[in-house]
Amino acid sequence: MSAKVRAEKIKLLILDVDGVLTDGGLYYDKDGNVTKRFNVQDGLGIKFAQQAGIELAVITGLNHGAVEKRVTELGITEYYPGQKEKLPFYEKLLKEKGLKDEEVAYVGDDWIDVPVMLRVGLPMAVKNAQPEIFGISKWISNRDGGHGAVREAISFILDAQGKLNDIWKEWAG
Numbered sequence: 587m588s589a590k591v592r593a594e595k596i597k598l599l600i601l602d603v604d605g606v607l608t609d610g611g612l613y614y615d616k617d618g619n620v621t622k623r624f625n626v627q628d629g630l631g632i633k634f635a636q637q638a639g640i641e642l643a644v645i646t647g648l649n650h651g652a653v654e655k656r657v658t659e660l661g662i663t664e665y666y667p668g669q670k671e672k673l674p675f676y677e678k679l680l681k682e683k684g685l686k687d688e689e690v691a692y693v694g695d696d697w698i699d700v701p702v703m704l705r706v707g708l709p710m711a712v713k714n715a716q717p718e719i720f721g722i723s724k725w726i727s728n729r730d731g732g733h734g735a736v737r738e739a740i741s742f743i744l745d746a747q748g749k750l751n752d753i754w755k756e757w758a759g
Contacts, residue, residue: 589725592708593746597689598679599635600702601736603646603653605695606712609732622652623732631737632660638749640740643679645672647698673701693739694719695731710739 604610607628613621632642642662646653649668657665666675680690688707692699695715703709703722711723712731720726725742727735744750 589708589742590746592688592724593691593743595688596640596691596708596743596747598641598643598683598685598691599740599743600643600645600676600679600690600692600706602692602694602696602699603644604648605715605731606693607644607653607656607732607736609730610695610714611732620650620652622650622656624656625732625734625737627734628732628736629656629660631740632662634744634750634753635740636661637753638744638747640743641683645669645675645702647672670698671701672698673705676702676705691739691743693736708743 601607608622608624611623613623615621635642643664644657644662645666647670653667664679669675687705690706691708691710692702692706693710693712694703695712696719697716699719700722708725709723710725711719712735713727714730727738729735729738741750744753
């Protein structure tokens with residue numbers, strides 16, 4: 587089954603953070619505090635997905651205040667930080683939302699994402715993912731994580747569902 591056919595069924599998009607929503611870098615200031623870099627285009631893409639009725643969730647291995655702040659700003663209520671084992675939270679989301687595997691997409695970049703990616707209907711990878719991730723992905727972005735890859739993934743899903751052009755028309759006036 588093609589990625590486009592899989593994308594037509596998506597109702598929930600789950601995102602990893604480091605290497606997907608961020609560039610994966612850890613930026614230290616002179617006091618040793620870590621900051622994260624997010625891409626504003628990814629944020630707007632998330633708003634488009636929400637506008638189109640696609641739910642979003644974030645499951646991340648790290649627990650960082652900057653990520654919580656960004657996720658909150660974006661209106662994502664399903665946020666699971668500090669989770670090295672992501673599959674239990676994936677299964678919790680399926681049960682709570684009454685969804686099937688084929689109705690979920692996941693954007694990942696590293697080995698920690700594999701158990702969920704093997705379950706979802708549309709496993710998606712960012713361009714700079716680890717090589718093993720490409721082998722299990724049905725769609726790969728042209729952009730690196732933290733540089734618009736999430737926006738690209740969302741545009742792909744919305745286009746497959748016939749919703750992207752309507753959102754464009756709303757914004758273009």
